[in-house]
Structures are given as C-alpha cells and as structure tokens.
Amino acid sequence: MGKELRIVLIEDDDVLRMGYQSLLSDVPDFIVINTYGSYDLAKKQLPADQPDVILLDIQMPGTNGIQALPVIKKALPHTNIIILTVFDSPELVFEALTMGAGGYLTKNSSAAKIIDAIREVSSGGGAMSTNVARIVMHSFQKNLNSPLTKRETEILEKIANGQTKSQIATELFIDPETVRSHVKNIYVKLDVNSKSEAIKTAKERKFI
Amino acid sequence: MGKELRIVLIEDDDVLRMGYQSLLSDVPDFIVINTYGSYDLAKKQLPADQPDVILLDIQMPGTNGIQALPVIKKALPHTNIIILTVFDSPELVFEALTMGAGGYLTKNSSAAKIIDAIREVSSGGGAMSTNVARIVMHSFQKNLNSPLTKRETEILEKIANGQTKSQIATELFIDPETVRSHVKNIYVKLDVNSKSEAIKTAKERKFI
DNA sequence: ATAATATCCCCCAAATTGGGGGATAGCTTT
DNA sequence: AAAGCTATCCCCCAATTTGGGGGATATTAT
Numbered sequence: 001m002g003k004e005l006r007i008v009l010i011e012d013d014d015v016l017r018m019g020y021q022s023l024l025s026d027v028p029d030f031i032v033i034n035t036y037g038s039y040d041l042a043k044k045q046l047p048a049d050q051p052d053v054i055l056l057d058i059q060m061p062g063t064n065g066i067q068a069l070p071v072i073k074k075a076l077p078h079t080n081i082i083i084l085t086v087f088d089s090p091e092l093v094f095e096a097l098t099m100g101a102g103g104y105l106t107k108n109s110s111a112a113k114i115i116d117a118i119r120e121v122s123s124g125g126g127a128m129s130t131n132v133a134r135i136v137m138h139s140f141q142k143n144l145n146s147p148l149t150k151r152e153t154e155i156l157e158k159i160a161n162g163q164t165k166s167q168i169a170t171e172l173f174i175d176p177e178t179v180r181s182h183v184k185n186i187y188v189k190l191d192v193n194s195k196s197e198a199i200k201t202a203k204e205r206k207f208i
Numbered sequence: 209m210g211k212e213l214r215i216v217l218i219e220d221d222d223v224l225r226m227g228y229q230s231l232l233s234d235v236p237d238f239i240v241i242n243t244y245g246s247y248d249l250a251k252k253q254l255p256a257d258q259p260d261v262i263l264l265d266i267q268m269p270g271t272n273g274i275q276a277l278p279v280i281k282k283a284l285p286h287t288n289i290i291i292l293t294v295f296d297s298p299e300l301v302f303e304a305l306t307m308g309a310g311g312y313l314t315k316n317s318s319a320a321k322i323i324d325a326i327r328e329v330s331s332g333g334g335a336m337s338t339n340v341a342r343i344v345m346h347s348f349q350k351n352l353n354s355p356l357t358k359r360e361t362e363i364l365e366k367i368a369n370g371q372t373k374s375q376i377a378t379e380l381f382i383d384p385e386t387v388r389s390h391v392k393n394i395y396v397k398l399d400v401n402s403k404s405e406a407i408k409t410a411k412e413r414k415f416i
Numbered sequence: 417a418t419a420a421t422a423t424c425c426c427c428c429a430a431a432t433t434g435g436g437g438g439a440t441a442g443c444t445t446t
Numbered sequence: 447a448a449a450g451c452t453a454t455c456c457c458c459c460a461a462t463t464t465g466g467g468g469g470a471t472a473t474t475a476t
Binding site (some may be wrong): 351357359360382383385386388389390 | 452
Binding site for chain 2 (some may be wrong): 432
C-alpha cells in the first residue's frame with residue numbers, strides 16, 4: 001500500500017512555508033495539497049483538501065494553532081496533525097497533546113526528522129523532537145526521595161482518585177481507623193491539614 | 209566540552225550484550241566501561257564504574273530492570289538510565305518513566321537511534337522510540353467528544369484535585385449551590401452517584 | 417535496641433455529600 | 447416561536463466523611 005500522503009501546511013511565515021513546501025514536495029510519496037498562511041484562511045478548504053497530515057504552526061494571525069487543533073480534529077477525525085513551532089513551553093506541549101496532536105516538533109528539527117515524523121504519525125505513531133520528549137518525560141518522573149512510605153503513597157493516590165477512607169479501607173483489607181492513622185501521618189509529613197492540600201502538595205512535589 | 213561518555217550495559221542476552229558493546233565501542237567518544245548479565249551482578253561494581261549512562265534491559269535473572277531502576281537512581285543520581293527492551297506495554301513504559309528512566313528504547317531501534325539517545329539523555333534530554341512515543345502521547349490525549357460542558361469539566365477537574373464544593377465555589381466566584389447543580393448534572397451524564405465513581409469514569413473515558 | 421512502619425481503637429464537633437424538590441436567565445437550534 | 451441546553455441560584459434532610467485529640471501493639475529496619 002504505497003499510497004501517497006496528502007499534506008497541508010499552515011504556517012504564517014512565507015519563507016518557512018515555501019521552504020517546507022519545497023522540502024516536502026521533493027519526497028516522492030508526499031503530495032503537498034495546499035499551504036495556508038493561517039487557520040482562518042484554511043478552514044473552508046480543509047474538507048476538500050482531505051489531508052492525511054497537517055503541519056500546523058502555533059503562532060498565526062487569527063485563530064492560533066492550539067485553538068484550531070480541536071476544531072480540525074472534530075471536522076477531520078482521520079487527519080493527523082503535527083505541531084511545528086518555535087515554542088516548546090511545557091504548557092503548550094501538554095495542551096497540544098491533550099487536544100489531539102499526533103506530533104510536536106520544534107522548528108530546529110532537521111528535514112529528515114520532519115519527514116520521519118510525517119510518516120510516523122500517518123501510521124498511527126507519535127513524533128516529538130528531543131526537547132519536547134524531555135518535557136514530556138520529565139512530567140512523568142516521580143520524586144524518588146518522597147518522605148511518604150509505600151503504604152502512605154498508596155493511600156494518598158487513592159484519596160487523589162476521590163475514594164473515601166472507608167472505601168480505601170475495604171480495598172486494602174484494613175480497618176478504616178488504620179487508613180485514618182496513615183492519613184494523619186501523611187498530613188504531618190506534608191505539613192497540611194486537609195485532603196485537597198495534601199493532594200496539591202504531593203502532586204507539586206511529585207510524590208504521587 | 210567533548211568529554212567521553214562512560215557507558216555500562218546491563219543485558220542478559222550474551223549475543224546482544226556483545227553486539228551493543230562492539231557497536232558502542234566504535235563511537236569515538238563513547239567508552240563502554242563494563243557490561244553485566246544482570247543487575248545483581250552489576251550492583252557492587254556500579255559505584256566504581258561511575259557510568260554517565262546505563263543501558264538497562266528489563267527482563268533479567270534476579271532483580272529486573274524496572275525494580276533496579278529506582279535503586280540505581282538513588283545510588284547514582286547523576287547517571288542517566290536508558291531502558292532498552294523488547295517490551296513496550298504502556299504499564300512498563302509508564303513505570304519506567306516514573307521511576308526516572310531518561311529514555312526508553314525498544315530493541316528494534318537502529319544503532320544510530322541508540323547512539324543518538326545516549327547523547328540526548330547525557331545532555332539532559334529525553335529519548336524514546338516511536339512506538340513508545342505513541343504510547344506516551346496517547347496517554348495525554350483527551351476525548352474531544354466529552355458529554356460534559358466546559359464548566360462541568362472544569363468543576364470535575366477540581367473535584368479530582370480533592371477540592372470540596374465550597375472551595376470550588378469560592379475559586380469560581382459562584383454559589384456552592386451552583387457547584388452542586390453542576391455536580392448533579394455530571395453524575396447524571398456519567399451515570400454515577402458519587403465523587404469517586406465520577407472521577408474514575410471520567411478518567412477512563414478521558415473526559416478529564 | 418531504637419526507630420520507623422503498619423496496624424487497630426475511642427471520642428467529638430463540623431463539614432461534606434448525595435438525593436429530593438424547584439426557579440431563572442441567556443443562548444442556540446429548530 | 448418553541449424546545450433544549452447551559453449556567454446560575456435556592457430549599458430540605460439524613461447519612462457520611464472529615465479532621466483533631468488521645469492512645470496501643472506487632473513487625474521490620476537500621
């Protein structure tokens with residue numbers, strides 16, 4: 001199934017847009033269907049373009065890339081969208097990923113990386129540049145020097161999932177009073193005195 | 209600063225271990241300090257080896273890679289660990305990342321990818337093979353067809369953070385009774401009748 | 417052996433929860 | 447214009463949960 005990949009570029013910088021266009025047009029099985037200087041200019045044409053992959057900038061006149069992302073995803077559910085931007089703040093990265101981006105590349109990415117990424121997302125995969133991967137991986141990392149014991153961490157995680165102490169007690173086959181003891185110790189260790197503060201502090205310090 | 213990178217391999221398959229060793233030894237600025245068939249065999253030597261990067265298999269006799277990861281991280285906080293394994297289940301990937309892995313490569317990775325990854329994690333970055341990236345990105349993706357309104361989602365997120373209805377009301381500058389109304393609607397839409405069920409269901413279906 | 421951990425117990429007042437029953441205003445869709 | 451959805455506010459009530467006190471005991475680690 002060596003079908004061509006239909007590609008659309010949405011990028012407001014004329015020079016970059018033309019550069020990417022010529023770059024991608026040189027790839028034998030890539031077809032750059034259309035390029036646009038903004039999402040607002042693109043939106044009426046997109047359904048007709050039927051792109052397999054959209055390379056989407058974030059900073060654009062009018063609707064920005066992050067705002068456009070969920071709208072495009074709803075209109076064209078089978079189109080994979082790769083964010084291609086100079087920005088790599090954690091907030092933007094997470095927002096893009098939650099909104100359904102299939103890839104997130106920063107503009108220092110080499111031609112080969114961009115081409116790889118297009119192929120990758122087209123086959124259902126994910127693609128990120130290394131600085132984005134760093135951000136994403138860092139967000140998973142737990143603090144390995146938590147003051148909480150294994151049991152305390154376990155219980156605090158269940159609390160963070162909205163379970164009450166009695167529910168937790170049932171699940172762990174222990175007495176509700178035992179759960180209470182653990183919770184008291186958690187509060188002392190985290191220097192808080194309520195559920196929500198405990199969750200907030202523990203998340204901030206990556207104990208859970 | 210073109211300093212050499214000190215590398216240790218922990219991999220139980222003799223053929224693969226030797227293969228990686230010769231592969232990495234050929235890179236000018238890489239020094240393969242030592243290789244081991246298991247973590248249990250490696251643990252006494254590791255402090256003396258002072259590796260910058262450890263390539264760590266998961267499946268091994270004795271202590272497995274996932275179990276070894278936090279132990280190594282605590283003993284050698286400045287060493288970056290790359291998981292190199294045939295397994296790529298979401299559970300293993302998330303566990304490895306939370307335990308402090310700086311990279312996660314599956315064994316179909318090319319030599320160039322492995323070498324890149326070693327350099328990347330050494331400079332504080334992150335590295336994943338594309339199938340791992342897919343898993344990670346998928347975990348961020350929210351369901352764009354949530355039945356919950358923006359306000360309801362906002363409130364459910366705060367509930368999931370352990371906040372009470374009155375705290376939420378204060379934060380949103382609305383009456384606690386309004387929060388209660390929203391919560392009731394959320395329960396109806398999700399077909400649940402408690403906080404914990406709502407959080408569980410919403411997370412499963414990726415509404416929050 | 418001293419400390420930490422995990423387990424269990426009692427008392428009590430205040431807050432929270434979930435289930436009922438409503439209402440109103442604004443906005444969109446038909 | 448009517449119907450529907452959304453966001454906002456209001457009342458009642460019983461049951462549960464919470465957080466702050468005070469403890470105890472057995473196992474595990476250091």
